[in-house]
Amino acid sequence: MKRSNAPVFWSLFGAGGMLSALTGPALVFITGIAVPMAFLVSPDLMSYAHVHAFAQHWFGKACLFAFVSLFMWHGVHRIFHSLHDIGLHTGAVAKLCCYGGALAGTLLAGYALLSIGF
């Protein structure tokens, strides 16, 4: 019987799902509503100086990488399975597009973070 490699993608899906469930609402609120509207928080919270310094620190890099990458792995896994659910015959192409997309996003995030330096 052929063992499935689903555990790899399911684990990434789970990690991303847990992270987004625990932090997602706050992140969206802060980055997308509070800061742009200067509501409850200082508009300089996400200034270039602040965020650049955060991204230079190893902890900041880890956070930013986790948010971008794991949210993507979570989302594409569900999207891929939902394509099957709505009757689109998902084969290797769909799998490549979905997980390949998350991989591309992961690599781009890693590259951007590394190029920001330490």
Added chain:
Amino acid sequence: MSARRPYVRSMDGWWRRDPFFVGYMAREATAVLVVAYAVVLLIGLIRLSQGQAAYEGWLYALRSPLAIGFHIVLLAVFMYHTWSWFRIMPKTMPLILPDGRRLSPALITGAGLTAAAIVCASLVVAAMKVAA
């Protein structure tokens, strides 16, 4: 010659046939917006790596009414994700302890939602404390 002719029914539109399935598809559909938000963050990261002017362009775009409206929708979707995530989480765990006692799924869901509330509140409070 057998008179059997088993009839196979179509699965077209299966999820529209029951509110339970509609709820399931809504839960699954949150994934699209989770990816969308990750892309927004990714673009911000890339702009950050391209220097101050590029990054501030991204920040400026976030201030448009369209962007803010989009994030309000995102907020609702993420909250639904959090809710549905911890509702399904008990199913992925053994609920019968080695000594035979049972874990209550409601307790697990409650603990998860509480943890999410605490983490989110902490993030918002921390954000509020950062001085200009």
Added chain:
Amino acid sequence: MAEPARTIEIEVLRYRPEQESEPVLQSYAVPFTDDMSVLQGLQYIKDYLDGTLSFRWSCRMAICGSCGMMIEGVPKLSCQTFLREFYPGKVRVEALSHFPIERDLVIDASDFIGKLESITPYIVPKEPRTLDQGEYLQTPAQLEQFLQFSGCINCMLCYAACPQYGLDSKFTGPGILALLHRYNADSRDGARDKRMDLVHTEEGVWSCTAVGYCSEVCPKGVDPANAVNQNKTASAMDFFLRFVAPKGSAK
């Protein structure tokens, strides 16, 4: 002095392969009382209105698992569903979803039966055991580990509920995976590794997307969704740790 009988409309999805190319709805006016089940309504139709109506039933008390059907679009045991619930509306009765229809409300369950046999559905002793060793002893805690999952009556409502099985019948499915878990969780059994071989495949637990409707419709509280999804965690742990931990040490 008998009260005037009320009548309810039962609309049945008929299918006679020798007569029609596609299933067709047929309505019957059935006199009923508050204590009548949908099964009794069907029996009335067969006895007095239309002897050609075909359906499975046996115990009339929700333990044999024979009378599963779609009642107003929901998988239910017809012996456990009451006509009064739907009155004055009509009751639409169809064969169990996700199975081919043989005739009227009778489905082809051969896929389910075949899969049932494929999961080693019996206790395989951990080591050879002689009669004079006596019976196995189990504590209440050990019994508790698998008792819930042993309550399955093979009614297949969970298969009618499971869209993944409906979309691809290669999926082993909720009820059979729950039974598989029942044996894995039994302290007397030693064939867990063999059953996990099936669990680890795409047709094992990995076709499940945690819809959870199977556990909603189960008339016996088996919770197949839990059986399948906790085995996802077990399968994933085994996937990553299999080269690290010696075989059989992870449980």
